[in-house]
Amino acid sequence: MTRRILALSTYPIAKPRHGGQLRVSALQDFYRALGHTFECAAVYTAPYGPGTVGPNDIKLGFVGSRWTDTPFVTDLASGRFAAENPAAYAHFSGLVARQRPDVIQLEQPFLWPLVKRLRAEGKLDGVSIVYSSHNWEGPLKEALLLNAGISATKAAEFRAEIEAMETELAGASDIIIAVSAEEAKVYAAMETSARILLAPNGTSRPPGRLVESKAKAEFGDAPFMFFVGSAYPPNSEGFIDLVATGGFYFLPPHKRLAVCGGASDAIFSHPEYQRFLGANSQRVHFFPDLGDEDLWAVKASAHAFLLPIKFGGGTNLKSAEALASGKWVIATSTALRGLDRFLDAPGVIVADTPAAFRKAAIKVMGSPALKLTKAERDARDTVYWDRALALSGLGQAIGEARTPVPSRA
Amino acid sequence: MDEKLSAAPARTPKTTRRSAKEKARASLPGKRLAFDLSTSARWGGIAVGIVRVERELARRAAARWGDRLDYCVYDTQQNCFRRISVAAAMEIIEGRLQLDFEQSGKAPLAQTDMALRVQLRAHLLRRPALFALTQVVRGRKVDMPAIHSLAAETGAPTLSLRRLGREYVLGHARLYQAIQRLRGRSFSLEQIKQLQAESLESRAQTLPDVRVPLREAAPDLIPLGPDLTIISGGLDWDHKNLRAIYALKAEHKFRYAAIIYDLIPLKFPHYVVPFYVDLLTDYFGELFWTADYGMCISECTERDVREHCIENGLPPLGLANFPLGGDLPDNDESDAELPPALKGKRYALFVSTIEPRKNHRALYEAWDQLIQQGAVDPETCRLVFVGRHGWNTGELMHEIRTNPRTRSTIVILQGISDAALNALYRGAEFGLFPSRYEGYGLPLAEMLSHGLPCISSPTGSLPEVGGTMVTYKDPVDIHGWANAMAQLFSDSAELARQRRAVRVNYQPTSWDKAAELFFERLDALVTP
Numbered sequence: 038m039t040r041r042i043l044a045l046s047t048y049p050i051a052k053p054r055h056g057g058q059l060r061v062s063a064l065q066d067f068y069r070a071l072g073h074t075f076e077c078a079a080v081y082t083a084p085y086g087p088g089t090v091g092p093n094d095i096k097l098g099f100v101g102s103r104w105t106d107t108p109f110v111t112d113l114a115s116g117r118f119a120a121e122n123p124a125a126y127a128h129f130s131g132l133v134a135r136q137r138p139d140v141i142q143l144e145q146p147f148l149w150p151l152v153k154r155l156r157a158e159g160k161l162d163g164v165s166i167v168y169s170s171h172n173w174e175g176p177l178k179e180a181l182l183l184n185a186g187i188s189a190t191k192a193a194e195f196r197a198e199i200e201a202m203e204t205e206l207a208g209a210s211d212i213i214i215a216v217s218a219e220e221a222k223v224y225a226a227m228e229t230s231a232r233i234l235l236a237p238n239g240t241s242r243p244p245g246r247l248v249e250s251k252a253k254a255e256f257g258d259a260p261f262m263f264f265v266g267s268a269y270p271p272n273s274e275g276f277i278d279l280v281a282t283g284g285f286y287f288l289p290p291h292k293r294l295a296v297c298g299g300a301s302d303a304i305f306s307h308p309e310y311q312r313f314l315g316a317n318s319q320r321v322h323f324f325p326d327l328g329d330e331d332l333w334a335v336k337a338s339a340h341a342f343l344l345p346i347k348f349g350g351g352t353n354l355k356s357a358e359a360l361a362s363g364k365w366v367i368a369t370s371t372a373l374r375g376l377d378r379f380l381d382a383p384g385v386i387v388a389d390t391p392a393a394f395r396k397a398a399i400k401v402m403g404s405p406a407l408k409l410t411k412a413e414r415d416a417r418d419t420v421y422w423d424r425a426l427a428l429s430g431l432g433q434a435i436g437e438a439r440t441p442v443p444s445r446a
Numbered sequence: 447m448d449e450k451l452s453a454a455p456a457r458t459p460k461t462t463r464r465s466a467k468e469k470a471r472a473s474l475p476g477k478r479l480a481f482d483l484s485t486s487a488r489w490g491g492i493a494v495g496i497v498r499v500e501r502e503l504a505r506r507a508a509a510r511w512g513d514r515l516d517y518c519v520y521d522t523q524q525n526c527f528r529r530i531s532v533a534a535a536m537e538i539i540e541g542r543l544q545l546d547f548e549q550s551g552k553a554p555l556a557q558t559d560m561a562l563r564v565q566l567r568a569h570l571l572r573r574p575a576l577f578a579l580t581q582v583v584r585g586r587k588v589d590m591p592a593i594h595s596l597a598a599e600t601g602a603p604t605l606s607l608r609r610l611g612r613e614y615v616l617g618h619a620r621l622y623q624a625i626q627r628l629r630g631r632s633f634s635l636e637q638i639k640q641l642q643a644e645s646l647e648s649r650a651q652t653l654p655d656v657r658v659p660l661r662e663a664a665p666d667l668i669p670l671g672p673d674l675t676i677i678s679g680g681l682d683w684d685h686k687n688l689r690a691i692y693a694l695k696a697e698h699k700f701r702y703a704a705i706i707y708d709l710i711p712l713k714f715p716h717y718v719v720p721f722y723v724d725l726l727t728d729y730f731g732e733l734f735w736t737a738d739y740g741m742c743i744s745e746c747t748e749r750d751v752r753e754h755c756i757e758n759g760l761p762p763l764g765l766a767n768f769p770l771g772g773d774l775p776d777n778d779e780s781d782a783e784l785p786p787a788l789k790g791k792r793y794a795l796f797v798s799t800i801e802p803r804k805n806h807r808a809l810y811e812a813w814d815q816l817i818q819q820g821a822v823d824p825e826t827c828r829l830v831f832v833g834r835h836g837w838n839t840g841e842l843m844h845e846i847r848t849n850p851r852t853r854s855t856i857v858i859l860q861g862i863s864d865a866a867l868n869a870l871y872r873g874a875e876f877g878l879f880p881s882r883y884e885g886y887g888l889p890l891a892e893m894l895s896h897g898l899p900c901i902s903s904p905t906g907s908l909p910e911v912g913g914t915m916v917t918y919k920d921p922v923d924i925h926g927w928a929n930a931m932a933q934l935f936s937d938s939a940e941l942a943r944q945r946r947a948v949r950v951n952y953q954p955t956s957w958d959k960a961a962e963l964f965f966e967r968l969d970a971l972v973t974p
Contacts, residue, residue, distance in 0.1 A: 319689060
């Protein structure tokens with residue numbers, strides 16, 4: 038039975054880049070492949086704008102000084118805005134009226150105040166609620182705010198507010214899609230009748246034809262390690278702490294490490310990197326702004342992937358990408374959250390300290406290119422989005438979801 | 447010929463056409479050697495530590511290797527090794543010739559050991575604008591061409607500004623005393639008089655007679671090739687560009703043998719001057735990719751290097767070790783007297799730069815205990831530290847200066863000559879060496895060579911040097927050190943017994959022997 042699914046998020050997915058967007062985009066592809074209709078509506082903030090937003094998306098407006106005085110809480114403010122701002126609420130009510138969804142899927146809990154009001158006003162009678170949880174958000178937000186220098190009291194208040202929202206939403210949901218087994222356990226322990234599914238993050242399949250790798254000019258045919266990260270501070274911090282501390286003297290004085298993405302600037306300018314700049318420059322090459330095609334090509338020619346991720350919940354998309362590559366992977370146990378089945382997999386080395394990371398890098402760089410058996414390759418393929426979502430049981434669960442009351446249809 | 451240099455932006459070095467003899471030698475892989483004197487060629491002070499090692503080995507290398515050997519220095523600006531004649535090399539080794547690496551292109555022959563006033567003028571003349579300003583202040587006419595001409599005639603100064611300042615202040619005892627007081631140090635006029643004498647002696651001994659521009663002394667390049675091994679054992683972190691040398695090696699396939707003193711900056715960075723931690727980490731980081739051979743100054747250092755390379759996945763390099771010589775160059779027993787503060791006293795001696803790794807604090811704490819307990823006589827017994835003031839010892843020095851129990855019984859000496867050090871060794875009751883870690887521990891060898899019973903920590907390479915001749919105490923065992931010192935001060939029979947044992951059993955390593963082992967073991971690595 039086909040369903041009309043309306044997803045609500047705090048970022049548009051017209052041009053997906055970051056992890057959350059990619060996950061929603063993958064869910065969209067998955068649902069559409071099963072014949073369901075899928076639309077996404079977002080409350081968005083800068084830098085999104087023309088070209089990166091869709092017709093259903095609406096820009097976050099002012100909702101009060103509490104939100105503007107604290108960094109990193111626009112997602113929380115978005116729920117308040119969508120539910121309380123008359124124009125915003127009218128936008129979403131109109132959308133629901135026009136699209137008549139069978140399923141409302143919340144991407145993260147933040148727009149729950151909007152859905153709550155729509156339900157209270159009878160606009161979603163009989164509509165199934167799917168809570169697509171990307172993380173157990175409360176503690177993450179608290180940690181982020183504390184790192185940003187926000188007072189512990191205020192950070193705890195935000196955490197409590199988010200956890201209350203998550204708990205309420207979980208209780209009201211018909212289906213909860215958890216991203217890791219650990220997170221699924223949290224929901225299972227709650228008072229909810231929802232079906233709890235586990236759908237770890239995955240990765241897209243590489244394009245059928247790759248462009249020539251820009252790494253070739255820098256690395257030649259020599260093996261090199263690959264790291265990619267956005268400008269999100271924990272990306273560069275993890276790299277500096279676990280990989281760059283003490284310099285790259287374990288590598289020969291030739292280019293042996295590709296650092297890609299927005300984290301490049303922060304890594305290059307970090308004092309620990311600058312400490313041994315001369316030596317590091319011999320060994321590291323930055324690709325700060327590669328397009329998708331070039332990035333795929335660099336990944337395809339890498340010898341090993343580095344995942345020095347120290348912070349974050351859920352399953353990391355970069356981890357899935359690294360595993361799917363079939364290359365050597367050196368990762369923290371945090372990076373493999375939700376992908377725990379790969380902790381002891383061949384070609385995967387778990388390293389949680391700088392010393393362990395270095396030891397692993399030395400081992401990997403001294404080893405030939407990884408060769409996987411068919412079974413090992415098949416296991417790694419399960420991290421592609423299509424396989425990951427198919428294995429989650431989500432297709433069947435959505436098919437079995439209740440339909441709206443006919444009078445409302 | 448290694449003419450990567452022909453594209454160099456500065457003056458093109460004069461290239462050397464290979465002689466038939468050289469071509470013949472080139473056909474024997476690993477048979478040509480070049481001893482690098484880049485550190486000695488810059489050195490203007492007393493040859494201690496690494497400079498001493500470089501010079502002691504280099505002076506004997508010609509006799510060992512004959513015409514297989516060249517002497518050279520590394521030109522950082524053009525990334526090449528410049529040949530030095532044997533005669534010039536010997537002048538450098540004896541401290542009579544310094545090379546000017548500044549590459550000003552105009553540096554003339556300098557004058558010999560100029561008077562301080564002339565030295566100061568030479569410094570000012572290197573900054574013509576500043577010199578002109580001083581002339582204006584003195585009401586003299588400024589003529590820039592004349593200033594440049596005078597600068598050319600005067601040449602480069604042979605003393606650094608810092609040393610010049612010290613020499614000047616030291617010449618005015620009251621001023622020196624006042625300045626040292628401001629720095630929290632106290633010296634009597636008598637002590638200052640001694641420092642003045644030592645300074646004069648040091649200048650006479652060590653200042654080079656001439657300072658010659660690098661390219662004037664070494665116009666030719668060492669031909670690089672697979673048959674050549676360059677031996678380098680100086681302060682290479684200051685005077686070499688290892689990344690450039692790595693590239694040079696990749697191009698010319700020559701081999702590189704480095705003398706490795708210790709891996710303390712990697713193993714114990716907290717014991718190293720902060721600035722040097724990064725510098726030396728970088729140096730070692732590149733060295734192990736660049737060097738083919740590591741000549742370690744102890745088994746301990748060799749072991750440390752081997753472990754470091756394995757741990758860091760570094761390519762294996764040929765390793766061997768050799769001991770350092772324990773004989774001081776000046777053994778003229780009548781040459782120097784004990785400082786006045788030690789005349790008629792019994793003293794225990796510790797020779798080392800004063801810095802945390804050397805662990806002077808343990809001795810100070812132990813000594814304080816001994817004085818407090820009355821275990822040593824404060825009238826007749828002294829604890830003597832010989833060494834310059836290093837880093838991070840401010841609080842310790844303050845305690846030593848101000849502790850009323852001990853301040854008159856701890857004597858600190860610095861900037862002393864080899865002859866004066868010999869006198870101190872000869873007059874000591876026993877030697878001390880509480881260091882937290884050593885790559886060798888030359889002062890321990892020197893103390894044993896002088897027949898002194900020694901108490902030492904058992905860390906790093908020290909047991910290799912001390913063998914069974916030494917009483918070992920853990921560097922943090924203050925009571926252990928106090929008891930061992932008390933025994934040697936109070937039990938003259940035991941002191942005499944230990945002294946006899948050292949004299950009978952200790953086999954000092956002379957520099958001749960050390961160099962022989964160095965050459966033999968390096969030869970075995972280079973031509974296995």
